[in-house]
Amino acid sequence: MEYVYAALILHETGEELNEDNLTAVLESAGADVEESRVKALVAALEDVDIEEAVAEAAAVPAGGASGGS
Amino acid sequence: MEYVYAALILHETGEELNEDNLTAVLESAGADVEESRVKALVAALEDVDIEEAVAEAAAVPAGGASGGS
Amino acid sequence: MEYVYAALILHETGEELNEDNLTAVLESAGADVEESRVKALVAALEDVDIEEAVAEAAAVPAGGASGGS
Amino acid sequence: MEYVYAALILHETGEELNEDNLTAVLESAGADVEESRVKALVAALEDVDIEEAVAEAAAVPAGGASGGS
Amino acid sequence: MEYVYAALILHETGEELNEDNLTAVLESAGADVEESRVKALVAALEDVDIEEAVAEAAAVPAGGASGGS
Amino acid sequence: MEYVYAALILHETGEELNEDNLTAVLESAGADVEESRVKALVAALEDVDIEEAVAEAAAVPAGGASGGS
Amino acid sequence: MSAERKTKTIPDWKREEVDDIVGMLDSYESVGIVNIAGIPSRQLQDMRRELHGSAELRVSRNTLLKRALAEADLDVLSEHVHGQVGIIGTNDNPFGLFKTLEASKTPAPIGAGEIAPNDIVIPEGDTGVDPGPFVGDLQQAGAAARIMDGSIQVTEDSTVLEAGEEVSQVLANVLTELGIEPKEVGLDLRGVYSDGVVFSPEELEIDVDEYRADIESAVAGARNLSVNAVYPTAQTAGILLGKASGEAKALGIHAAIESPDLADDLVAKADAQLRALAVAIDDEEALPEELRD
Numbered sequence: 043m044e045y046v047y048a049a050l051i052l053h054e055t056g057e058e059l060n061e062d063n064l065t066a067v068l069e070s071a072g073a074d075v076e077e078s079r080v081k082a083l084v085a086a087l088e089d090v091d092i093e094e095a096v097a098e099a100a101a102v103p104a105g106g107a108s109g110g111s
Numbered sequence: 112m113e114y115v116y117a118a119l120i121l122h123e124t125g126e127e128l129n130e131d132n133l134t135a136v137l138e139s140a141g142a143d144v145e146e147s148r149v150k151a152l153v154a155a156l157e158d159v160d161i162e163e164a165v166a167e168a169a170a171v172p173a174g175g176a177s178g179g180s
Numbered sequence: 181m182e183y184v185y186a187a188l189i190l191h192e193t194g195e196e197l198n199e200d201n202l203t204a205v206l207e208s209a210g211a212d213v214e215e216s217r218v219k220a221l222v223a224a225l226e227d228v229d230i231e232e233a234v235a236e237a238a239a240v241p242a243g244g245a246s247g248g249s
Numbered sequence: 250m251e252y253v254y255a256a257l258i259l260h261e262t263g264e265e266l267n268e269d270n271l272t273a274v275l276e277s278a279g280a281d282v283e284e285s286r287v288k289a290l291v292a293a294l295e296d297v298d299i300e301e302a303v304a305e306a307a308a309v310p311a312g313g314a315s316g317g318s
Numbered sequence: 319m320e321y322v323y324a325a326l327i328l329h330e331t332g333e334e335l336n337e338d339n340l341t342a343v344l345e346s347a348g349a350d351v352e353e354s355r356v357k358a359l360v361a362a363l364e365d366v367d368i369e370e371a372v373a374e375a376a377a378v379p380a381g382g383a384s385g386g387s
Numbered sequence: 388m389e390y391v392y393a394a395l396i397l398h399e400t401g402e403e404l405n406e407d408n409l410t411a412v413l414e415s416a417g418a419d420v421e422e423s424r425v426k427a428l429v430a431a432l433e434d435v436d437i438e439e440a441v442a443e444a445a446a447v448p449a450g451g452a453s454g455g456s
Numbered sequence: 457m458s459a460e461r462k463t464k465t466i467p468d469w470k471r472e473e474v475d476d477i478v479g480m481l482d483s484y485e486s487v488g489i490v491n492i493a494g495i496p497s498r499q500l501q502d503m504r505r506e507l508h509g510s511a512e513l514r515v516s517r518n519t520l521l522k523r524a525l526a527e528a529d530l531d532v533l534s535e536h537v538h539g540q541v542g543i544i545g546t547n548d549n550p551f552g553l554f555k556t557l558e559a560s561k562t563p564a565p566i567g568a569g570e571i572a573p574n575d576i577v578i579p580e581g582d583t584g585v586d587p588g589p590f591v592g593d594l595q596q597a598g599a600a601a602r603i604m605d606g607s608i609q610v611t612e613d614s615t616v617l618e619a620g621e622e623v624s625q626v627l628a629n630v631l632t633e634l635g636i637e638p639k640e641v642g643l644d645l646r647g648v649y650s651d652g653v654v655f656s657p658e659e660l661e662i663d664v665d666e667y668r669a670d671i672e673s674a675v676a677g678a679r680n681l682s683v684n685a686v687y688p689t690a691q692t693a694g695i696l697l698g699k700a701s702g703e704a705k706a707l708g709i710h711a712a713i714e715s716p717d718l719a720d721d722l723v724a725k726a727d728a729q730l731r732a733l734a735v736a737i738d739d740e741e742a743l744p745e746e747l748r749d
Contacts, residue, residue: 043705044119044120047120047704050113051113051120054140057140066140069139070135071124071132071135071139073120073123078285082286082288090707090711095707095710096707112703114688115696118697147353147361148361150358151354151687154355155692156693156697158690159690163694164693164697164698165701167694181261181744189254189255192250193278195279204277205274208273208274209255209262209264210264216741224737224742225737228733230733230736234729250729253712253722253726257727257730289714293719297719303724303727305724319395319678320395320400322679322687323396324392324396326389327389327418330388330389333416343396343415346412347399347400348397348400363681363687366684366685368681370684375680376680376695388674391667392678422653426549427551429549430552431662431664441671441672441675443672444672444679
């Protein structure tokens with residue numbers, strides 16, 4: 043999930059969400075960065091309104107401790 | 112929220128969650144890092160089982176991926 | 181099920197949802213295509229707002245399956 | 250989402266879930282296929298028991314999808 | 319949590335939410351005040367509409383939240 | 388609500404919840420302290436298990452926490 | 457002047473009693489006047505014993521009480537000294553004293569001719585009384601009663617007398633037979649003086665539940681603020697982590713990010729969409745068997 047977190051950090055700091063920046067964040071955290079995943083992530087997020095997608099998570103009521111995992 | 116995301120990246124990559132590492136991740140993303148907030152986060156997370164906190168969140172519906180991509 | 185997925189792919193790529201396109205997708209996946217089912221599906225979807233129908237599924241908890249790290 | 254749909258079509262038709270097959274399905278539907286996403290998806294699904302993932306999702310009461318199951 | 323309560327008291331009494339005032343409240347309650355946490359709190363609340371942030375339910379994942387002090 | 392916050396601070400710092408301490412906290416925050424309210428609060432909280440109330444508040448999504456006095 | 461003259465004329469025992477009461481008034485943080493009318497002396501003894509350690513009750517002649525109050529600069533309480541009263545002193549605060557006194561009240565039977573202090577209700581249920589004339593008494597008293605399953609039953613909660621009305625002989629008998637004690641007997645606080653303020657009983661009645669609710673709401677509000685302002689505390693750090701991971705997951709699923717952590721969810725989402733679409737399709741023939749209703 044670190045790739046997605048990296049994207050979210052860049053989104054918060056307002057930096058461009060590109061392969062270089064993502065790679066830099068991941069490497070700074072000591073991750074073995076796979077180029078293709080970075081590429082795929084950038085592609086997947088290309089037309090996505092991150093703000094909105096994240097807001098959707100917040101909209102979900104904080105359900106009870108269903109099942110637990 | 113970038114501070115929290117940074118903590119989660121470190122958790123995923125297995126790096127130690129300390130002030131230096133958090134600062135490094137945040138700086139790599141171009142953030143103006145406030146030392147006090149980094150400190151406060153590290154302190155607050157001291158006794159938290161991150162695995163568990165994340166798992167609990169996962170047990171809650173991850174929210175509407177409405178609209179499709 | 182593959183017929184319906186094929187329809188969903190075409191919906192996403194924005195291609196016309198017609199018998200030829202559906203058949204092409206199914207055949208590319210190695211399916212034995214039944215012409216009558218393709219016809220029935222195309223006809224049935226004519227009056228369906230796929231966007232809307234699919235959006236409803238967004239409310240479905242993505243949970244359950246999670247757990248993994 | 251078309252990448253995921255394509256993977257599920259292949260799963261249904263019993264074809265191997267590899268990059269070539271995924272690409273073929275997507276191209277047949279007129280998609281601009283990004284190699285990196287195909288790669289990432291194949292890797293992501295490697296350890297996933299699709300049957301089980303679907304079954305588990307189905308076990309969760311379907312939110313908005315009123316009526317039918 | 320006492321830091322947050324202290325902020326809320328100041329908010330209610332209409333006093334300025336700065337490091338000095340926060341420290342004064344915390345000390346009056348016999349707390350060992352950590353300067354960095356006070357700083358972090360002031361920083362975190364800088365652009366926050368407290369009224370709103372208090373009223374808005376935080377997405378709470380399952381009970382777990384208890385415990386800690 | 389500042390009276391209640393003051394009580395919660397004392398609860399967190401482990402100080403005794405008495406009139407003097409409550410008054411000190413409130414005055415440190417610049418509040419005009421009404422002695423009778425302090426008295427009433429102390430008396431009322433004698434019968435409230437704050438620990439339990441805190442835990443309960445944590446379990447229940449915070450909803451429209453506002454309102455209060 | 458006149459007070460001086462009085463001082464001279466009262467007998468020594470009264471002088472001592474007044475001094476004694478003044479001493480008591482001076483030794484407590486809060487002092488109040490309580491109504492003790494209608495409390496049998498044995499019960500009063502019990503109450504005094506029960507209060508021991510938290511409050512002291514003192515009974516004396518009203519004239520002496522008033523004199524003592526005046527000498528202790530507590531004239532403000534004198535208006536409450538009438539009828540059968542006592543003085544109560546405590547180091548608890550007035551709210552606490554009120555609570556203690558309320559809690560010490562005990563139920564007592566009510567007799568014919570007395571005025572109901574509150575609504576009197578005969579609850580639904582089996583009276584345990586064998587069929588007989590009692591059913592008529594119950595009905596006469598205003599209760600919905602009849603004979604069922606071999607005994608007299610009250611078929612619904614019946615308010616047989618409203619507050620302020622007089623208890624009839626029939627009702628008094630019925631209540632006695634049923635063991636219903638509608639009165640609350642105890643020390644009734646008329647007023648308390650503490651730190652320069654006189655509190656009336658109405659002011660002292662606190663709703664503990666409301667305070668408890670306020671505590672919960674304050675805690676919830678603080679937690680909301682902590683999470684929404686992203687100021688992590690030991691209590692909210694877990695919530696923030698959960699929130700952040702939930703956001704990542706939502707984004708991942710929304711954007712169909714091909715991550716091993718999301719693969720299950722993406723497959724589940726596709727399946728859910730498939731089923732949702734199937735529901736929107738009327739023609740069964742167009743659907744595979746698995747998706748038909």
